[in-house]
Amino acid sequence: MSTAASARHGFLRHLHALGAGALFGAGLLVSGMYDPGKVRAFLDVTGQWDPSLALVMAGAIAVAAPAFALARARHLHGQSSWVGEPLPGNPPRQITLPLVGGSVLFGIGWGLSGYCPGPALLAIGLGTTAASGFIAAMLAGIVLHALVRKA
Numbered sequence: 604m605s606t607a608a609s610a611r612h613g614f615l616r617h618l619h620a621l622g623a624g625a626l627f628g629a630g631l632l633v634s635g636m637y638d639p640g641k642v643r644a645f646l647d648v649t650g651q652w653d654p655s656l657a658l659v660m661a662g663a664i665a666v667a668a669p670a671f672a673l674a675r676a677r678h679l680h681g682q683s684s685w686v687g688e689p690l691p692g693n694p695p696r697q698i699t700l701p702l703v704g705g706s707v708l709f710g711i712g713w714g715l716s717g718y719c720p721g722p723a724l725l726a727i728g729l730g731t732t733a734a735s736g737f738i739a740a741m742l743a744g745i746v747l748h749a750l751v752r753k754a
Contacts, residue, residue, distance in 0.1 A: 612687055619685075628725050634659045637725040639717020639733070646714055712740065 631637050636659055644653035677683075678690040713719050718726065718737040726734040 616688065627721060628728075630659075630663075631722050631725050637722040637729065637731075639722075639726075642713070642717040642719075642722075708744070712737065 634655070635641050636656065641653060642656060644651060645656035647653075674684070674690055678692070682690075684690055709719070716723075716734075716737045718734050720741060723734040723737045723741070727738060
């Protein structure tokens with residue numbers, strides 16, 4: 604691949620990632636899922652339960668399922684992604700202690716703060732400083748994970 608073609612490929616890959624991120628952020632914004640109160644209301648099944656997060660998740664699954672099916676079919680036929688990247692194989696199916704530990708930590712952080720990474724970044728972008736503690740904890744967790752994996 605020539606230098607010009609490689610640069611074009613890198614630009615297109617970044618452009619697709621930007622588009623996907625903007626679409627995700629717009630969905631969070633329109634649905635109000637960047638608001639931690641909405642998330643807490645969904646998790647409060649014994650109080651004023653708000654099922655709207657389940658509806659947003661169902662909508663996301665309805666959109667993503669055909670896309671994943673198409674990607675799997677392309678992978679099985681030896682094709683690459685639309686931007687020329689190789690498609691990953693199936694993820695491992697075994698349940699490991701790091702998987703369970705990470706899931707528990709994610710759930711605790713989500714339940715306590717009402718944020719997960721995407722909505723927290725959107726909230727920061729909207730000028731909501733309340734998400735900054737979550738972002739700091741998330742970054743510390745990423746660094747800690749990298750240090751533990753190296754050891």
